[in-house]
Amino acid sequence: MSASATAESLTSLAARESRGGRRSAAAALVGPATIFVTIGLLLPIIILFRYSLNKFVPGRFMVDALTVENYILFFTDPYFLAAFYRTLRVAAVVTVICIVLAFPLAYKLARMESRYKNLLIMLVVLPLFVGNAVRAAGWMTLFGNKGFLNVTLEWLGLISEPIRIMYTEWAVIIGITAVNLPYVVLTLQSVIEGIDRAVEEAAYSLGANPWTMARRVLWPLALPGFAAGAIFCFILTMNAYATPVLLGGPQFVMMGPLVYVQFAVKNNWPFGAAVSFVLMSATLILTAAANIMVQRRYRG
Amino acid sequence: MARLELHQLSKHFGSTVAVREVSLDVGNGEFVVLLGPSGCGKTTTLRMIAGFVAPTGGTVRLAGQDVTALPPWKRNAGMVFQSYALFPHLTVEQNVAFGLEMRKVPTAEIAPRVAEALRLVRLGGLGERLPRQLSGGQQQRVALARALVIRPDVLLLDEPLSNLDAKLRETVRVEIRELQRQLDITTVMVTHDQEEALIMADRLVVMSDGAVRQVGTQRDLYERPADRFVAGFVGRSNLLTGRVVAPGRFQTAGGLTIACAGGAPGPSVIALRPERLAMGPAAAGLDNRLPGTVEIVSYLGASIDVHIRVSTADRVVVSQPNRADGRVPSEGDKIDVGWAASAAVVFADDAAATSA
Ligand SMILES: Nc1ncnc2c1ncn2[C@@H]1O[C@H](COP(=O)(O)OP(=O)(O)OP(=O)(O)O)[C@@H](O)[C@H]1O
Ligand SMILES: [Mg+2]
Numbered sequence: 001m002s003a004s005a006t007a008e009s010l011t012s013l014a015a016r017e018s019r020g021g022r023r024s025a026a027a028a029l030v031g032p033a034t035i036f037v038t039i040g041l042l043l044p045i046i047i048l049f050r051y052s053l054n055k056f057v058p059g060r061f062m063v064d065a066l067t068v069e070n071y072i073l074f075f076t077d078p079y080f081l082a083a084f085y086r087t088l089r090v091a092a093v094v095t096v097i098c099i100v101l102a103f104p105l106a107y108k109l110a111r112m113e114s115r116y117k118n119l120l121i122m123l124v125v126l127p128l129f130v131g132n133a134v135r136a137a138g139w140m141t142l143f144g145n146k147g148f149l150n151v152t153l154e155w156l157g158l159i160s161e162p163i164r165i166m167y168t169e170w171a172v173i174i175g176i177t178a179v180n181l182p183y184v185v186l187t188l189q190s191v192i193e194g195i196d197r198a199v200e201e202a203a204y205s206l207g208a209n210p211w212t213m214a215r216r217v218l219w220p221l222a223l224p225g226f227a228a229g230a231i232f233c234f235i236l237t238m239n240a241y242a243t244p245v246l247l248g249g250p251q252f253v254m255m256g257p258l259v260y261v262q263f264a265v266k267n268n269w270p271f272g273a274a275v276s277f278v279l280m281s282a283t284l285i286l287t288a289a290a291n292i293m294v295q296r297r298y299r300g
Numbered sequence: 301m302a303r304l305e306l307h308q309l310s311k312h313f314g315s316t317v318a319v320r321e322v323s324l325d326v327g328n329g330e331f332v333v334l335l336g337p338s339g340c341g342k343t344t345t346l347r348m349i350a351g352f353v354a355p356t357g358g359t360v361r362l363a364g365q366d367v368t369a370l371p372p373w374k375r376n377a378g379m380v381f382q383s384y385a386l387f388p389h390l391t392v393e394q395n396v397a398f399g400l401e402m403r404k405v406p407t408a409e410i411a412p413r414v415a416e417a418l419r420l421v422r423l424g425g426l427g428e429r430l431p432r433q434l435s436g437g438q439q440q441r442v443a444l445a446r447a448l449v450i451r452p453d454v455l456l457l458d459e460p461l462s463n464l465d466a467k468l469r470e471t472v473r474v475e476i477r478e479l480q481r482q483l484d485i486t487t488v489m490v491t492h493d494q495e496e497a498l499i500m501a502d503r504l505v506v507m508s509d510g511a512v513r514q515v516g517t518q519r520d521l522y523e524r525p526a527d528r529f530v531a532g533f534v535g536r537s538n539l540l541t542g543r544v545v546a547p548g549r550f551q552t553a554g555g556l557t558i559a560c561a562g563g564a565p566g567p568s569v570i571a572l573r574p575e576r577l578a579m580g581p582a583a584a585g586l587d588n589r590l591p592g593t594v595e596i597v598s599y600l601g602a603s604i605d606v607h608i609r610v611s612t613a614d615r616v617v618v619s620q621p622n623r624a625d626g627r628v629p630s631e632g633d634k635i636d637v638g639w640a641a642s643a644a645v646v647f648a649d650d651a652a653a654t655s656a
Contacts, residue, residue, distance in 0.1 A: 198385035201352055204372040205379040206450060207402030216398075220389045 045280070052273035062269050070274035080258070084278065087255040090169065090244075091237035094176045098184045098233045099226060101177070106188035111197065121189075124182050132179055136246035139175050140166060143247070167249035175243040180236050184229045191225025192218075227294040231287050238283045255279045302363030302453040303328055304349065304486055309358035311344050311510075318344040320510040321358065326454070329484040331477070333497040336507035337533070342490040345507075346456050349488060351375050363453045373402070378447030379456040382463065384439045386431040392418070392442050393427035399450035417449035418442075420479060437468050444476065448483065455480070457489040461496060473500055494534065506530050522573075528647045531571035538572040538616040541649060550646065554611030559587045563646030574619035576643040579606065580629070583638025592616075594633040604628055608637050 055065040074080045109120060127135065142148045143165040150162040165171050195218065203213040219226075241256040248254065255275065262272030304326040311319040319341040326332045334342040347353040349360055351372035359368045367375045378399075387395050396414045405413070418424050421441035431439055440460060447455060460476070461469045477500050480487050491497050497504055498518050506513045506521065506529075514526035525531035532539065542552040544563040550570055551557050560570060583589050595615065596607040599622075606618045606629055616637060620626065629635050 196383060196385060198381045198383050199387060201350075201372070202379065202381060202385040202387070202446075203398070204352070205350055205375075205377060205456075206399035206446070207373050208398075209371075209373050212402065217387055 048273045048276055051269055052271075052277050054270040054273075056268045056270045061267060070271045071278070073271065074274055074278055079253075080275070083253040083255060083258050084282075086169070086253070087238060087279075088282070090173055090176065090240075090254065091234050093173055094180060094237045095230050095233045097173070097177050098180050099188075099230055102181055102184040102188050102229065106185045107192055109185070110189045110192035121186075124185050127178065128182050132240075132242040133246065135179065136175055136243050139171070139178070139247055143171055166247065167252060169248070169252065171247040172244050172252060172254075175247045176237050176240050179240070179243060180233045183236065184233050187229035187232060188222070188225055191222050191228070194225075195221050223294060223297065227290055231290055234290075235283055235287065238279060302486055303361075304454050304488065305359075305361040306345075306349070307359045307361070309345065309348055309360065310356045311341070311348060311353060312356045317510050319348070319355075322507075322510075322512050323358075324505060324512065324515065326486055326488060329481075329486055331480055331487045331489070331500060331502045332505060333501035333503075334488065334490045334505045334507060335494065335497040335534075336492065336513075338492060340507045341510040342492070342507060343458055346458055346488060346490050349454065350377050350379050350456050376450070376453040377456055378450055378452030378454070380440075380443045380447050380458070380460045382459045384431075384443040384463075386439055386442055386446070388431055390430075391427065392423065392429050392431070392434070395431065395442055396427075396446045396449050399446060403450060413449055417445040420448065421445045421475075436463055437472065440464060440472065444479070448479070448485070453486065455485050455487040457487065459491055460489070461491075461493075469496070476500065504534075506533060508533070525571060525645060528569050528571065528650070531645060531647070536574055536617070536619075538574060538577070540570045540572070540614055540616070542568065542570070543649075544568045544646065548641070550644075552611065552614050554613030556590060556611050556614060558590075558644070559641040560644050560646050561641050564648060567649040569647045569649045571645045571647065572616065572639060572643060574605065574617045575603075575621075576639055577616060577618040578638050579608065579618050579620070579635050580627070583636040586638035587641040589636050589638040592635060592637050594629045594631050594635055597628065597631055599628075606635075608635060610637060 051062065052070055053066050053068065055063040055067060055069070057063050074084075105124070109117065109124070112120070130138075140147070144150070145162040145164065145166065147166070149165070150159070153159045154162065199217060199221070200213055203217045204210075208216060239256050240254065241260065244252060244254040245257050256279075259272055259276050259279065262268045262275055266272075304324075306322055306324040308321045308323055309319060310317070310321050322341075322345055324332070334345060336342055344353055348355050349362075351367070351370060351374075355368060359366055361367065362375060362377070387398065390398065393414050396417050397410050400410045400413060414427070415424070418427055421444050423438060423441050423445065426434065426438065431442065434442065440463070444460070457476075461472055464472060473496055489497075489500065501518070503515065503517055504521055505515050508529050514521060514530045516524075521530060521534045525534065525537075528539065531537040540550075540552050540558075542550055542554075542556075544560070544565045545551050545557075546565065547563070548559060548561065549557060550560045550563065550568060552570075558570065578586060590610045592608040592610040594606055595609050596605075598605040598607075602622055603619050604622050604626075606620065607615055608618060609615045618637060
């Protein structure tokens, strides 16, 4: 989100500069970013797409071809389709949970006047200092059949059999939610901070209760921020790798791990490329759709 | 349109006391201005009336009902914010209609009432615009229309003119005043602009340090300031420190003896309005007449200020109207200054009393 905003401000800067006849300076500013985007992002995507049209022949690795059979395989095989739908579902659920959980926290942080505010923001960011894999390992000690949660519940006499949490969809959802939450909180917080507090008070003084105020004033003003936070969270979940592998176990396949397995374990680059492409396209299409919806809402 | 009564209203933020035991009665249709230096608790008082700040102690009664514990949305108070706080995503009409919708006013009634409110603030025809498409002055009037359309029991204004340029401010303050009279709406306004306060108010509340120093009309504050702070804050005063040595006799720090009306013996301050002082021949025959030396002459257009030293420690400013036939003294002139004993107000000197 911020990258595209930067790109946008750079292009508008470029436009203004060129009008002033200072093309070279503008080019010097935009140049590095353009080169980086081209080489770092566009080129691999093009290559990946080309690979996805190749054939995989066991023993001969990758054979040049122009075929869509990798895509046909993906969309006809129930195993791969299940992984695809599972990924979409987990991403949707995580996004909803993240937004719902992040909003109250982000709101409190944004409206806080205490000198501890920065400290609290640091606390929100703190989990990001620990890598995803390490954190997932932490969840494993908590969720396992002999983990902290089950042992405690058993000790309290609330359960007689351990509850199976590890290697379920919920373990993955909880794990990814925990990973994404800080990003969503920070995104929402910065958006809410940009909304004049007096506007909320004006609504109250005109007779709106907090619920009505949130619905009629805060929500429409924060909508672009909510969209940004949600899209961010959705993209992160679609591409999650460590958390689904560690908390979901070998049976729980999501798209990220699937790509990895095809490339690194099965050495099937063409199919891996096709899976990557499906993943990327789905993410892009849904993101664009969400964006368009928000824009419409905003104009209409 | 209703009475507003504050009873011993206080607000503490941790160890700072923002407002201390403020009591105030605002009558039906009255325009009261809270005036005081920055940080004296004006905004906090206003926000307690609106319900945005919970008082530490005391009560707020609005239209006969104790609203102290009510949230803002259950009080019928219209507020105009310093930043106007218009809803940026709603048009002017939608902004003004908001309060009516919250009050479940029948849809058919909303449009005419919105149009009427916009007409009152002379914004008819701009209803379709978004706030960001309006000038500051127009936004201010939308904010006013939005607060008035709900027919509030009390209208609260927090420095409503501070974001307007000087020229516009002069017209808008008269407009607000006229509108307030016409609608007969109980109003409390906060400002630290003395001129604005004097022009708009029926009654003024002078605050300092969270406390009310004096409540009264412009004339009360000017002629009979309650203490040294008010005498210095509202208009200009010559303040002479010293002590009351006997009833009616005041001795300045510079050793001058002055006749005064009233005052209890002890460390005191005398306040003298510059335009109540006479100089030269005009000083003859007044209760007090002191010889002095002209130090500074300031030509201000409508009036002339003459600073006259009357003792090593005391200097007074005399303000005289600039008349065509007036004689203007020049610096270094020896000249008499005089005033009637009744022109001076005497206060006990709190500062000296506490430091002594
Ligand atoms: N939310 C708050 N937390 C802590 N202290 C506060 C808070 N709000 C106000 N204060 C303090 O209370 C005192 C009164 O503040 P207030 O805003 O009422 O002053 P004011 O008279 O409106 O001043 P100004 O003319 O500058 O607007 C100040 O010392 C201020 O620092
Ligand atoms: Mg203030």
